[in-house]
Amino acid sequence: MEMGKRSEIPPGTLYMLILKSLARLGSMHGYGIAHHVQQISDDVLQVEEGSLYPALQRMLIKGWVVAEWKQSENNRRARYYRLTPGGRKQLAHEIREFERVMAAIVRVIQPA
Amino acid sequence: MRELWHRLRFLLHRGQFERDLDEEMRHHLALKAAEEGSPDAARRQFGNVVLLKEDSRAMWTWNFAEQFVQDIRYALRTMAVNRLFAAMAVLSLALGIGANTAIYSFMDAVMLRALPVSHPEELVVFKWTAKGRTTVVHSLHGSNSEDDSGNSTSPNYPFAAFVSLGARNDKLTTLFAYANAWGLNLTAGGQAEVAGGLYVSGGFFTGLGVPPAAGRLISAEDDRTGAAPVVVIAYPYWQTRFAGKADAIGKTMLVNNMPVTIVGVTAPGFFGVDPGSNPPVFIPLHAAPSLSRHPAEEERSDFFDKNFYWVEMMGRLRPGVSIEQAQAQMAARFHSFAAGTAANKQETANLPALRLEEGGSGIDSLRREYSKPLFVLMAMVGLILAIACANIANLLLARATARRHEIALRLSLGAGRWRIVRQLLTESLLLSVLGGLLGLLVAYWSIQSITWLIANGRDDFTLRAVLNLPVLGFTLALALLTGLVFGLVPAIQATKVDLTPALKETRASAPHGKLSRFGICVGASQFLVVGQVAVSLLLVVGAGLFVRTVSNLHSVQLGFNQENILIFSVNARQAGYKDAALASLYGNLLDRFRKIPGVRSGGLSDLPLVSYYWNGTGLRIPGTSLGAKELNTCLLTVDPSFLSTMQIPIILGRGIEERDLASPRVAVVNQVFADKFFANQSPVGRAIGIGDPKDAADIVIVGVVRAAHYNSVQEKETPPVAYVPYTQSVAGLNQVFFELRTSGDPLALAGSVRRIVGRTSPGVPITDVNTQSHQIDQTIGQQRTFASLCTCFAVLALLIACVGLYGTMAYAVARRTGEIGIRMALGAARRNIIWMVMREVVALAVVGVAIGLAVALETTRFLESFLFGTKPNDPLAISISLVILTCACMAAGYVPAWRASQTSPMSALRNE
16 A cells, blocks of 8 residues: 555544544445545545544444444445434534634744 | 433443444454455554453443542542541441431331231221210220320220121221230140230231231131130240141130130231230130130120220221221211210210221331330430531541642642542542441441330330331431531532642641631531530430439339339139139238248239339218219228238228238228328228229228328329228239248249249249339339430430540641641740640530530420429539530540640641
8 A cells, every 4th residue: 555644633633524424424334434534535634443433432422423233335244323413513513613723723823 | 311321221231332342343354454455454553452442441431430449449548547537437427327227217116117918008097086084985995095185085996886887888998806905814735824915806817918827817707706716826926835836726725714726827027906016816806705804794795885995996998088088987977876875965965086097007006105205316316416427527627628738739730620529528428338337237236225225124025126128228328418418518618729829838827717718617617516515415414314313213212112022923813713712822822922931021912013003993981071073092902911011101000910801891091091081080990982882881991001102103192092901802803913022132032932833823824023123113114214325325425526526626736736836936835735725625615515505405395204303404414414514525625735735846847
């Protein structure tokens, strides 16, 4: 796999990325989410794949996503996650927060 | 909320969770491996699988549990540092909780526990109330209580009323009756004993819905005139007399000398309907006449007499019927029944009114006897718990203050406030739970000793208090509540710290007094100590009053010598002896008893003195101006040597002599009798009539003796008493009590007495073997129990309060070590330092005592009915209590004061 330099995702944005992926794809398993983030970001963003799972557990507890076992495309059992209305709201909230912080950072680093 | 639900579900499906996660991760790794071409690369990308699983799990589980363990370990460590105070706090809490649990278990046994029968909540008890004396009730055998406004209440009814109320009943599914059988002579397997039993109607057992342990129970066929005599024995009696063998069923035993067949055994734990009784036998109601001591014919007429009130009733409400509806119907029926039995207008005017009461916890003999004492005791132990809790609160306050620095540091490093409150709460809960556990031991031990105290040597004692689930729940709730309430305030207080000054301050400069923000805590601990002192004073005053009461009771001049007298009862009538044979047997026995070495003299009487027995009767005195209402006297049937044996001195005429036993009827009267009925004249030689008005007034008074207490130690005025020879007994001779004055320990002769009775008249049981003084002691048992318990409680309270005072002062001194060091360095003498500390002690004690005194003056009147010979605000008891309390406070305060004075200025200052 020869690719360009990959970057760790900024701290605190993992939830947002997962939520957004699910919002776009509808229903997806863990591997799919990781794959999706990597692809969409043109392989810039790298999710430490394992850390996806504790995050997904937390989102289950919070009720942002629900999970069910389904047959995957390669005919194996896989757990698919799907966004809930609560999750959609959380996504909007996280995006708003992120943009606010981003804008602030941009203002700071812009040449005066 | 939903989050909590998710987490709870996780707890239940933990295995599923692990499998799912595992499979999910394997799936991921497989896909990755396919993409990367090697499992190793996939694993590298993925990260540490075990750690990730752990993280996922941690998302679900509460950190709570983990932190809880941390908190407990921390709490144990801090307790270990402050070992003495922690031990004191736990101990005082244990005593408080234990005492409360013990008293509560008695309340549970007396007031709250339901009968061990099916659906006890449906049961109703029948009572009646009437204003004053109802004349339609010609005679009553049972209980009758009169309240202050003159209303009398009784559960007893005529048998005929039971029959008429039971007919065509659409409000109750069942109605059954029962009556106490006193003093039955039971002989099984050649062993005779005297015990109470219960006469029951045919529907009794089916009505209560209880099964037999063996055989069958009494049915309607057994309870009718002419049925074969049967008996159902209680489980404990079956165990002791028949060793629980099945062949007891069908055997014959003797009840009052009449053979009856044992048909069954009641279930273990069943005691009938009165939690205060434990009858060994249950006998059909219709057998009552043939078992009675009186001639059977007379008793049978009583049985059906519509004006003789003797059976008690219970019913079971039909489903959906309220107690009021049932009462309305039953009361109307009973009214018409009673109206039909009234002999004249006066009787019709004041008929008893039927009333139904809830019967789920049985009839209320125990409640009547113990509820008031128990409420007083509950109040006392409640106060003890309160001051024990005050100690805990004090401890926690002190500790929270001491840890200001630490808490401020933790808060500034980002610890959550709730996290710190929780940690402090854990400490207080740990203390209270430890106290609760230890309290259970205390409770177990106190239940034993209080039972022993209240039972006071009575072997028929039936108050069964046990540590059962409700009681344990009560203890647990109490422990947690105390921990929570008294821990929460100090904990929240502790986290309200102004960080910067708290971090800067050193020990010596820690603020105190009312000036600082934190002063409220110091104020609170002083407030708690004042409260403790006040409550202790209250309990000490209570103890003082009870101790005075007991000493008053002991110093009452009874008018006879109660020392060195063996007393026991013999009932040969039940064993078949009659009239002349009975009298001669008793005379014969008395002669033999007198010959026992160590017996100085011996007498007999039909009732023992001062044991709450009362035999009152009407009196006729020819030529007197007194009305029939006043002409009443108490009777005592005695032998010629009774008066001399009891050392009741003769002041006029002569005593009863041997020649009187078989000669014209005579009586000796007491001084009260002489003064009341003969005013200034001498009664000697005058003739009186006692008992049946039809008899001639032919009893000649031959002497007057000094008044001796008759009924009780507490009696304010001795009633008029007439002593008559036992051979001339007015009501017929039954059971007698022998009184033997001995030169040594009276009870040592009990064996000889039993041997003599066994040889002379086999089958006649001896009961109530006791010493006269102990028997009298038992009649004041309640007062003595109160005095003992209350003294224990007062000492306990005093100890706890002293611990509290000591702790508060010790803490204050410790905090001011630096200041004391400076004072001493500047030349303060040791006594100045002592005085400086003692000043505060005195102030606390004085305020506490003043408050306690005011409360005591107001509340001790609730104890009035328990007191004898002393007023509720007895100055002696109160002033002694004041002295005791002040001394205790000074002693508790002096230790830290002295310690403060021993401070070395050098080391105190070096510690800065």
